[in-house]
Amino acid sequence: MTKVVLVTGASRGIGRATALLLAQQGYAVGVNYLRDSAAAELVVAQIRQQGGKALALQADIAEEEEVVAMFAELETTLGPISALVNNAGILFQQATIEQLTAERINKVLTTNVTGYFLCCREAVKRIALRHGGQGGSIVNVSSAASRLGAPWEYIDYAASKGAVDTLTTGLALEVAAQGIRVNCVRPGCIYTEMHASGGEPGRVDRVKSALPMQRGGQPEEVAQAVAWLLSDAASYVTGSFIEAAGGR
Ligand code: NAD
Secondary structure, eight states, rough: OOOOOETTOOOHHHHHHHHHHHTTTTOEEEEESSSSSSHHHHHHHHHTTTTTTEEEEEOOOOHHHHHHHHHHHHHHHHEEEEEEEEOOOOOOOOGGGOOOHHHHHHHHIIIIHHHHHHHHHHHHHHHHHHHTOOOOEEEEETTTTHHOOOOTOOOOHHHHHHHHHHHHHHHHHHHGGGGGEEEEEEOOBOHHHHHHSSSOOOOOHHHHGGGGGGOOOOOHHHHHHHHHHHHHHGGTTOOOOOESSTTO
């Protein structure tokens, strides 16, 4: 039976690369997006052209009703969900602690933390309801920043990713007996629009010489780690973390 996966923030970047790879591997893919419906529809069209199944799903992951409706629409159209990639996230410009506003901190936490919780909750509810089923798999996309702290740059973002790490550990233990695995990928500096649109344009090229592998990563390289953790190849792996960070 075709496995159904939801990838959040899948209209571009790491989410897009992950959606395309999972479709190649035979998953039917829910392509979640926030605003850019044209880009999400392009991802869907590319998957369908290659003979796969996909559906674009608009929802703000930080809004509970939108998340619940998105999971319902996904299952109505593609079938019962068995996998989730929590990927959608935001990063703002570099700032010191004195420059952080409550508004910014709340925005980062509601998207990067509340959003991940809500999607995990909906996925677990739906997978766990199907007693005797095949279980399921969740991968949370965190960041190398969760362990580095990102001082003077993005400590709000780093702290939100620290929460994603702890969510991964706790949820993995909570749902292990239900056959649901929960793992995490921590990307390093990856060439996506995240830095260009929210953080510091050109950041990856600025810092790459300081990275052990001397280069930034491509979204497709992160997608490979996500896909492995999500797959049956990782059937005895839960509560685990893979750094896709060039040795950082
Ligand atoms: P990106 O900005 O290209 O993509 C993020 C996507 O998430 C965007 O399409 C955006 O619209 C979507 N999104 C944001 N808020 C949303 C919301 N409330 N609801 C639904 N969608 C929302 O960034 P990316 O680099 O592809 O990042 C993907 C993930 O990887 C993020 O969780 C990010 O924190 C993490 N990450 C990225 C890097 C990097 O260097 N690019 C490093 C470490 C971790």
